[in-house]
Amino acid sequence: MVLAIQSRELYIGYEVEESATLWVVEKLGIEVEHKTTFCLIGESGCGKSTIGNAIAGLLPPYARTRGQLVIFDKIVIDRDKRFFNGVRGKIVVKIPQDPASSLNPFMTIGKQLSLAIKHHYPNLSEKDVVNKAVELLEEVRLDKAVFNLYPHQLSGGMKQRAAIALALVPEPKIVVADEPTSALDAYLRFAMSTLLKNLQKEWELTLIFITHDISVARYVCDKIAVIYAGRVVELGKAYEVLESPRHPYTELLLESVPRRLSRKRLADIPGMPPHPGKYPPGCKFHTRCPYVFDRCRYEEPLLIFLNSRAVRCWKYYGYSA
Amino acid sequence: MLTLNYIIKRIFISILLILGIVAITFILTQFTPGDPAVIWAGKPRGPGAAIAIAKAREYLGLNLPIYQRLALHIYRFFVGDWGLSVEFKQPVSYLVVRNFVASLEIVIYSFAIAIPLSMWMGTKASLSRGGLADKCIYFVSVILAGMPRFLVAALIYLALYIVGYGYLGLRVAPMYTTFSGPTGMITIDSLLLGRLDIFIDSFLRLIPTAIALSTYPIGVVARVVRVSLSETLEEEYVREAISLGLPRKVIVNKYARPNIVPVIAQLVGLLFSYMILETMVIENVFSREGLGTLISRAIAASDYPLIIGATVFTAIVLIVVNTLADIVQAITNPRVQL
Amino acid sequence: MNSHIYAVLHDVESMIVKTWRKRLSFRIACVLIAVVIVLAILGPHIAPYPRQGMGIDIDRSRALKPPSLEHILGTDSLGRDVLSRILFALNRAIISCIVVIAVSLILGIFIGSYAAIGSKIFEILISYFTELLLALPSVLLASLLSILMGGGYWSILIALIMTWFPWYSRIAYLQARSLRDLDFVKLPIYYGLSRWYVIQKHIAPNIVAPMLIEALSDTGSVVLEISTITFLFGIGVKSIEEPDLGMMIAYSLRDITVAPWTFLAPSATLALIAISFTLFSEMIYEEYHPVLKKRWWLWF
Ligand SMILES: Nc1ncnc2c1ncn2[C@@H]1O[C@H](COP(=O)(O)OP(=O)(O)OP(=O)(O)O)[C@@H](O)[C@H]1O
Ligand code: SF4
Ligand SMILES: [Mg+2]
Numbered sequence: 041m042v043l044a045i046q047s048r049e050l051y052i053g054y055e056v057e058e059s060a061t062l063w064v065v066e067k068l069g070i071e072v073e074h075k076t077t078f079c080l081i082g083e084s085g086c087g088k089s090t091i092g093n094a095i096a097g098l099l100p101p102y103a104r105t106r107g108q109l110v111i112f113d114k115i116v117i118d119r120d121k122r123f124f125n126g127v128r129g130k131i132v133v134k135i136p137q138d139p140a141s142s143l144n145p146f147m148t149i150g151k152q153l154s155l156a157i158k159h160h161y162p163n164l165s166e167k168d169v170v171n172k173a174v175e176l177l178e179e180v181r182l183d184k185a186v187f188n189l190y191p192h193q194l195s196g197g198m199k200q201r202a203a204i205a206l207a208l209v210p211e212p213k214i215v216v217a218d219e220p221t222s223a224l225d226a227y228l229r230f231a232m233s234t235l236l237k238n239l240q241k242e243w244e245l246t247l248i249f250i251t252h253d254i255s256v257a258r259y260v261c262d263k264i265a266v267i268y269a270g271r272v273v274e275l276g277k278a279y280e281v282l283e284s285p286r287h288p289y290t291e292l293l294l295e296s297v298p299r300r301l302s303r304k305r306l307a308d309i310p311g312m313p314p315h316p317g318k319y320p321p322g323c324k325f326h327t328r329c330p331y332v333f334d335r336c337r338y339e340e341p342l343l344i345f346l347n348s349r350a351v352r353c354w355k356y357y358g359y360s361a
Numbered sequence: 362m363l364t365l366n367y368i369i370k371r372i373f374i375s376i377l378l379i380l381g382i383v384a385i386t387f388i389l390t391q392f393t394p395g396d397p398a399v400i401w402a403g404k405p406r407g408p409g410a411a412i413a414i415a416k417a418r419e420y421l422g423l424n425l426p427i428y429q430r431l432a433l434h435i436y437r438f439f440v441g442d443w444g445l446s447v448e449f450k451q452p453v454s455y456l457v458v459r460n461f462v463a464s465l466e467i468v469i470y471s472f473a474i475a476i477p478l479s480m481w482m483g484t485k486a487s488l489s490r491g492g493l494a495d496k497c498i499y500f501v502s503v504i505l506a507g508m509p510r511f512l513v514a515a516l517i518y519l520a521l522y523i524v525g526y527g528y529l530g531l532r533v534a535p536m537y538t539t540f541s542g543p544t545g546m547i548t549i550d551s552l553l554l555g556r557l558d559i560f561i562d563s564f565l566r567l568i569p570t571a572i573a574l575s576t577y578p579i580g581v582v583a584r585v586v587r588v589s590l591s592e593t594l595e596e597e598y599v600r601e602a603i604s605l606g607l608p609r610k611v612i613v614n615k616y617a618r619p620n621i622v623p624v625i626a627q628l629v630g631l632l633f634s635y636m637i638l639e640t641m642v643i644e645n646v647f648s649r650e651g652l653g654t655l656i657s658r659a660i661a662a663s664d665y666p667l668i669i670g671a672t673v674f675t676a677i678v679l680i681v682v683n684t685l686a687d688i689v690q691a692i693t694n695p696r697v698q699l
Numbered sequence: 700m701n702s703h704i705y706a707v708l709h710d711v712e713s714m715i716v717k718t719w720r721k722r723l724s725f726r727i728a729c730v731l732i733a734v735v736i737v738l739a740i741l742g743p744h745i746a747p748y749p750r751q752g753m754g755i756d757i758d759r760s761r762a763l764k765p766p767s768l769e770h771i772l773g774t775d776s777l778g779r780d781v782l783s784r785i786l787f788a789l790n791r792a793i794i795s796c797i798v799v800i801a802v803s804l805i806l807g808i809f810i811g812s813y814a815a816i817g818s819k820i821f822e823i824l825i826s827y828f829t830e831l832l833l834a835l836p837s838v839l840l841a842s843l844l845s846i847l848m849g850g851g852y853w854s855i856l857i858a859l860i861m862t863w864f865p866w867y868s869r870i871a872y873l874q875a876r877s878l879r880d881l882d883f884v885k886l887p888i889y890y891g892l893s894r895w896y897v898i899q900k901h902i903a904p905n906i907v908a909p910m911l912i913e914a915l916s917d918t919g920s921v922v923l924e925i926s927t928i929t930f931l932f933g934i935g936v937k938s939i940e941e942p943d944l945g946m947m948i949a950y951s952l953r954d955i956t957v958a959p960w961t962f963l964a965p966s967a968t969l970a971l972i973a974i975s976f977t978l979f980s981e982m983i984y985e986e987y988h989p990v991l992k993k994r995w996w997l998w999f
Contacts, residue, residue, distance in 0.1 A: 055993075058721075096604050100595075101998040128999070129606015141597040145695060146619035155615065156605050190695045203601070210606060374827070381831045393847055400846060491994030500724075503981070507974035509923055511930060511948055512966035515955055522956055584981075588991065595990050603999045612999070635924075638838055642927055646952065657931050660842045668846070672839035679834040 042074040044112060044214055044246040045095060051106035052087070052094050053316075061104045064090045064316040065270040068107070069343065072263070074213070077240055077247040079257045079278060081293075082267035083313045088250045089137060091267070092216045095248060096134035097124030111214065132214040133207045137250075138223055139199035143191035149202045150187035153177075156209040176205040180235060197228040204235070208243070215240075216248040221256055229253070233260050254294060258282050266290050269314050269324035276349025286351045288329045323354065331355055364691050371691075375684040382676050386669060387434045390421060397421055403447030403663050420444065443673075444666035448659055453670035456655060461674055462545035463532060464640045464652040469546075470567055471575035471636070472629065479579045480625075483586025488613065490591055498583065506580025510639040514573040514646035521569060530570075530647035533563050566649075573643050578632055585628055586621055593620040623690040630686025634679050703904035710908040718986045728978035735972055739793035742786035747771075752783030754940035763958040773960040775951060781964050787942035789968065795852070796921045799859045804914050806860070807867025812902045814868070815875035816884065816894055825872070829865040837862040838928050845932075852941075855928050859921065870913060874906040916980025919973035926969055944969055 047070050053063035065087040072078040080088045093099050094109060097116065109117035111131060116123050136142030144152055153173035157164065164172065174184055180201040191199055200220060207215060217236060221229040233256050240247045251257050257264060261278040266287065274287040285291045311328040314320060320327055323336040335354050343350045344357060393400050398418040405413045422430050437443070443453040479502075486498040505513075521527055532547060533540065537559050542550025548567060551559035593599060594617055602616045641653025648654065652671065659667045718725045743749065750756035758778040766773045772781040814825035837858050844854035878884050878901075887897050929945030944965045951961035985991045 098600055098604055100993075101995055102993045124999075129604060133606075134601070134604040136597055136601050138597060142601045144598045144602070144616050147615070155611060156607060159605075159607055159611065192695060206601070206605060374830075377827060378831055378834065381827065382834075385831075389843065404846075487995070489996050490991070492996060503977055504970075504974055507919060507923075507977050508970045509926065509948075509966055509973070511927075511952075512963075512970055515952070515962055515966070519955060519959065527956075588988075591990050591995065594995065609997055609999065634834070634836055637836055638924070638927060641838065641931055645931065645949075653931070656838065656842070660845075660932055663846050665843075665846050668839055668842050672835065672843060675836045675839060676834040679836070683834070 042112075043071055043110075044074040045070065045072040045078075045248070046110040047071075047108065048110070049107040050094070050109055050117065051104075052090050052099065053104045054100075055102045055104055062317045063104075063270070065094075067271060070265055070272065070275070072246060072248065074112075074246050075240075075244050076262040077237070077249055077260055079249045079251065079261035079264040080267055081251055081254065081257050081264060083252060083293075085313060085315065086267045087270040087316070088252075088267055089218050090270075092134060092218045092248060092250050095214070096132050096216045097122065097128035098134060130210055131212055132216065133210060133212045135200075135204055135207050135215060135217040135220050137218040137220075139196055139203050140191075140223070142203055143199060143206075145191055148188055148190055149177075149194075149205075153187075153206060153209065156206060160210050173205075176208055177202075179208065179239075180205045196223055197232065200224065200232060201235070204239070208239070211243075212245070214246045214248065216250070218250045219252070220249075221251065221253060229256060230259075236260065254282065266293070269319050270316065271324060271352060272343065272350075273325065273352045274349065275343070275351075280349060286346065286349070286356065287353050288331050288355070289325050292328075292330075323352075367691050368688050371684055371687050375680050378680050379677055382673055382680075383435060383438050386438065386673055387431060389669060390434070391423075391430060398423060400665050401444070403665060405447075443670040446659070446664055446667040446670075448662040448664040448667065453666050454674075456667060457652075457670045457674045459545055460650065460652045460655045461671075461678070463547075463650060464637065464644065465678075466546040466548065467567065467570050467574055467640050467643070467651070468633070468636050470548075470571035472578060474571060475575040475578035475582060476625065476629075478575075479582035480586055480621075482579070482583040483590060483621075484613065484618075486583070486587040487590040487594065490587075495587075499587070502580040502583040504580070505576040506584075508576065510573065510577060510642045511646055513576050514570070514643045517569050517573050518646055529566050530649045532566060532650055533559065534566075537562065570640075570643050570647055570649060573646075574636065574639055577636065577639055578629075581632060582625065582628060585624060589621050589624045590617055593617045596620075619693070623694045626686045626689040626693065630683040633682045634675075637675055637679075707904065707908045707911070711911055714912070714983050714987065718983050721986060722982045724978055725982035728975040728982065731971060731975035732979060735789065735975070736793065738786060739789045742790045746780075746783035746786040748780040748783045749787075751779040752787040752942060754779065754784070754942060763954060763961070765958070766960055772964045773958065775947070775961045776954050776958070781947075781961055784942050784947055785944070785965055785968055788944045788947060788965065791942060792922055792925065792944055792972075795856055795925055796918055799856055799863060799921050799925070800914050800918060803860050803864035804867050804910065806864040807869075808871045808903055808907065808910065809898060810864070811868035811871025811873075812875035812898045812906070813894065814872050816879050816888065816897065816902070825868070829869055829872075832861060832865045835862060837924060838931055841928050842932070852929075852943075855925060855932070858928075859925060863917070863921065866917075867910060867914070870910060871906055874909070875902050878902055878905060912980060912983060916976065916984075919976030922976075923969060923973045 047068050050065065050068040051063055052065040052068075053061040056062050068091065070078070080091060082088055094105070094117065095111070099105070099122065105117050105120055105122065107117070107119070108115060111127055114123070114127060116127055143149070147155075150170070150173055153176060154169045157169050157172050161169075161172070170187075174187060177184065177186055182198060182201050182205065186194065186198065186202065191202070194202065200223070204220070220236060221232050224232060236247065236249070237260050239245065247260075249257070249260055258278060264276065264278045264281045265272045266274040266281070266289065268289050274281055274285065274290045281290060282294065285294055314324065314327070322338045323329070323332075323341050326332045326336040329336065333354070339354075341352050341354045341357070343352050346356060390401065391397055396414075398414050398421060401421055402413040402417040418424070422433055425433070441454040443457070445451070446453050446456055449456055482498045482502065486495040489495050518527065518530070521529055540547070540551070540556070540559055542554055544550055544553070547563040548560055551557070551563060599612060599616050602612050637652070640651065641656060644651040644653035645657055656668070656671060658664075659671070719729065743752070746752040748756070756779065761774055761778040762776050764770055764774040770780045770782065772785070775781055775784065810825060814822045840861060841855045841858035844858050848854050884897060884901050887901065888894065926943070926945030926948070929943050930949045933943075933946035933949030947965045948962060951958070951965070955962045
């Protein structure tokens with residue numbers, strides 16, 4: 041068992057004003073085994089992309105960090121220092137959230153691929169570069185003709201595939217896929233998830249899969265972390281978490297998804313997710329939690345480990361199953 | 362295909378605009394307050410006045426019916442018969458075109474200086490935004506664009522004067538004044554005709570004016586490049602390129618830079634009008650012949666035909682330049698959302 | 700209407716206050732602008748030699764004196780105190796600039812928003828007309844008008860208004876077009892209220908704040924452009940009485956090698972005005988720009 045990613049009490053924030061930092065992600069502690077698929081799930085604005093960017097080494101210069109992040113024994117984030125040389129673009133790459141804005145609109149797909157290939161394999165001949173690019177396009181089930189097209193000439197699904205092809209150029213070990221399916225329609229979503237799942241197997245990747253779509257997560261992932269207000273609130277094997285959720289937030293989240301067979305009522309979670317900088321004291325979910333009791337309001341729960349999973353909720357304190 | 366449609370539409374619009382200009386000149390020559398003939402003749406006084414006014418009346422065809430006048434006007438406009446200058450006693454179209462081309466030469470040279478320099482400055486600034494280099498470049502460009510052009514020109518002139526090169530203002534040395542060529546731009550003509558001595562002479566004389574004029578586009582373009590490059594560097598696709606581990610040079614030159622080419626094309630079109638004004642100022646400071654010296658003499662002499670001719674010609678050139686800028690913008694930007 | 704005006708002023712004020720707190724160059728620019736405006740208002744009253752300032756008192760015996768205690772900025776070729784001339788000219792420059800900006804802003808807002816909510820034909824006509832006006836060079840327009848109307852200065856102001864208001868009407872048009880499909884604009888027109896009323900009540904208040912900042916940023920350019928035009932007008936003029944920065948500069952040009960102060964003092968004043976207005980507006984722009992307000996460097 042090799043740990044691909046390990047984070048220790050990681051805090052991530054953005055410096056919005058001079059010397060005023062908006063902490064978006066707090067106390068992040070996750071461990072991801074190599075060659076597995078790890079899913080981050082949560083509502084919009086809870087900090088999923090921020091975590092993804094931190095792992096891919098793409099935090100902008102005005103981002104602040106605390107704690108540690110380790111990728112394959114290399115400490116890449118150490119308190120406020122980031123060391124991504126030799127990691128970013130070689131070991132870890134990111135597949136973007138919005139395919140429409142993530143390809144260079146001024147270059148054909150082929151040009152972008154060959155630029156990247158030339159950089160990563162400097163001694164390939166011009167012809168080999170093209171061959172490799174076409175190979176990669178076939179790998180993501182794209183037609184050869186795409187090589188000469190500009191991004192705006194492609195459909196959303198094709199753009200996403202092209203972006204994946206680009207991400208595979210450096211032959212990475214870790215791929216962070218930031219909501220690769222959210223901009224697509226239901227059918228393409230399934231096809232894209234299958235593609236990623238197959239690629240993960242073939243290329244033996246560690247896939248960090250960020251989504252807010254539970255059915256996709258169920259289909260793709262091995263392990264899952266539910267994020268709420270920048271914190272992991274529940275962590276465990278995908279089927280366990282999704283079959284028998286423990287944290288009240290996960291329960292509500294699952295209820296809000298209509299299941300095909302049971303035709304359960306679509307229950308929206310009442311209230312709004314809190315914004316970073318305006319997180320409530322105590323348990324961050326207590327403003328919306330149906331089980332809230334006194335302790336939740338002033339004391340933040342710890343991650344409580346129950347067998348193979350962990351839950352951040354006072355309900356399970358002193359409970360051992 | 363969309364691009365082609367857009368280009369055809371843009372050209373059509375510019376033709377309409379030029380027709381609009383013809384209409385304006387018709388109104389300005391035929392329906393002026395007071396007597397159009399008096400104004401056309403330059404409000405003459407003294408013994409020859411009556412004759413001059415009568416001539417103007419005949420030229421304008423003031424006793425013809427209006428549709429004939431319109432036809433005559435349109436015909437003359439396109440033939441290039443724009444009247445006779447009161448002050449210089451020469452055809453307006455000849456004077457205007459010749460002097461405009463002389464001024465255009467300065468504008469072109471100053472853009473040639475300004476655009477590479479300001480691209481470099483803007484890139485430098487946006488790559489260390491908020492840092493020392495950015496602050497310096499920013500304030501330098503604000504100061505350059507904010508200084509009145511006559512101040513810049515006069516400072517350069519003073520410096521040259523003190524060193525002893527104050528005569529560098531004129532277009533060519535007196536011994537070459539009879540030289541003329543096909544384009545009217547002396548540096549190009551002399552090269553075309555293989556007269557290297559004239560080229561060096563006129564080039565040296567052009568440089569100070571071009572530098573003085575270029576301070577304005579440098580100040581403006583550098584800031585625009587800075588802003589639009591900064592915005593581009595925060596784009597998702599640049600972040601993707603970073604994620605792929607591409608080297609800085611590729612990211613800045615191949616990913617971020619192309620985005621600002623259409624922006625600059627548009628900006629050059631917009632700046633053009635103001636640049637003409639600034640050239641006039643600079644020519645006056647260096648007492649170099651060109652549109653500026655022509656116009657300031659025309660103003661003093663109330664030379665109505667000449668000023669109308671100059672207005673119309675500059676307006677048409679501006680329309681053409683802006684159309685070209687829009688077309689360049691449409692071509693260089695593959696995301697056609699027009 | 701009063702409450703609208705109050706709200707707009709409040710917006711502008713909060714922008715200024717926020718930027719003031721953060722940026723040193725903005726503070727400097729504000730102070731400079733305040734000084735210029737105070738001098739422009741008080742200028743004619745505090746000028747050391749008001750008669751020379753107005754250009755009446757001419758005495759060639761004290762011509763082209765270098766700066767001294769008596770004449771802080773020296774004297775020009777007609778023996779007039781340059782400082783007094785500048786103070787008088789400043790007054791005139793600022794007033795004419797305010798007139799140009801205010802008139803073109805109002806014209807621009809109304810014509811632009813009318814084009815956005817008026818009929819289709821009107822919209823197209825206005826857009827062509829705007830483009831046509833933008834193609835006309837302001838100096839030449841000014842000189843045409845001055846020949847036609849006989850008045851020098853007013854024709855310059857009118858020419859400037861004619862070339863500046865198309866900008867504002869274009870901006871206003873773009874902004875109003877984004878509003879025209881919203882209910883608070885669509886419904887009143889649908890119920891038959893007059894378009895002018897809708898513009899006054901619903902469109903203008905919503906677009907005026909950003910346009911006011913835009914106009915403030917153009918103030919420097921307008922001052923520069925006015926004096927550039929008067930400079931070109933003044934080149935051919937033999938003798939000048941009226942205090943005007945551009946004319947002063949044009950007239951002092953021939954003495955530049957013997958008495959540079961007569962040229963440098965008014966030009967430097969102009970430069971100061973233009974630069975401080977540019978800084979003023981650009982700092983506000985930067986402070987509210989989502990990207991520019993943050994530091995950035997080559998971090999990858
Ligand atoms: N560059 C940034 N500067 C400042 N704040 C930011 C930046 N990026 C994100 N944030 C803030 O961080 C919070 C989390 O953003 P993030 O993009 O990580 O959310 P997300 O979970 O990915 O949401 P979504 O599902 O919408 O993508 C947001 O509230 C956002 O305002
Ligand atoms: S700690 Fe309390 S408020 Fe938070 S999720 Fe558990 S029960 Fe709900
Ligand atoms: Mg996201």
